[in-house]
């Protein structure tokens with residue numbers, strides 16, 4: 001267990017991020033480096049050009065957003081050195097953003113080129129298995145934790161549309177349901193992308209069939225008031241990604257953003273970047289957006305980060321350590337131990353995320 005005490009408590013308050021995709025948080029410089037080194041063609045030669053091609057400034061459809069990954073993932077997937085470096089650099093970036101604790105998610109299968117069917121990104125078959133991808137990411141994260149004084153855990157994703165299936169509506173595939181049942185049995189934590197652009201019914205499925213402990217996005221929960229009230233009663237955590245929701249079209253700016261209701265109701269939610277490479281953002285983008293356009297205050301930022309820490313998948317003792325760190329940084333009394341902790345028994349987290357039109361993820365990691 002790594003101590004959080006090396007973190008400086010000066011300057012901006014510390015933050016907790018629970019919803020960010022490793023493969024959507026790679027540095028453009030690193031993509032260009034491995035594209036050149038491995039002789040893999042990329043759609044641009046400079047950081048600026050690459051950001052123009054893979055970044056977004058205006059809303060796109062979800063398929064348009066997902067297509068961005070195919071431009072750059074070939075440069076990283078299948079390369080042991082690149083995968084480890086991406087995980088390490090991710091923590092350097094998050095430390096600079098004043099993140100004390102991050103849960104980062106990814107699908108190992110998207111980075112492997114062996115024992116995976118299909119092999120993604122038109123890669124030739126190689127010898128990098130999903131298991132080894134997990135080991136490499138863990139190594140990169142552990143090195144990053146030591147170097148940058150940040151704490152990280154990962155969540156392994158499975159994709160709603162894999163393997164070989166087409167998504168119709170919000171139906172769940174038996175394999176995914178079984179994976180979640182096994183996770184429940186094994187004490188593995190679970191989160192699910194639901195209600196991002198999909199309906200409240202998808203959220204209900206995530207809660208009732210997959211027994212998710214958190215909801216990724218979850219904006220459309222509000223279309224079903226009874227479901228929303230039920231989740232509020234259960235203190236369900238919503239992993240909100242404001243800037244992402246604008247660029248993916250999950251939130252229509254002419255409507256009130258769900259996070260405003262969450263704030264007004266003092267609901268349990270966090271603010272997160274989701275895919276900062278593609279959204280050309282940092283965590284500050286999301287905080288500034290909610291502060292400038294939605295009336296969020298510093299007090300609300302503290303409250304939501306404490307809720308994020310409580311809803312993290314850390315074991316109870318490490319969760320308490322994180323809460324103590326936040327209380328200290330925020331100048332609040334360390335009364336966290338008196339507050340009811342959420343139940344989290346396992347060292348592993350399993351999360352299913354489902355981008356509504358068919359990109360589901362499930363995650364695990366120490």
Ligand SMILES: [Zn+2]
Nearest residue numbers: 021216274353
């Ligand atoms: Zn996401």
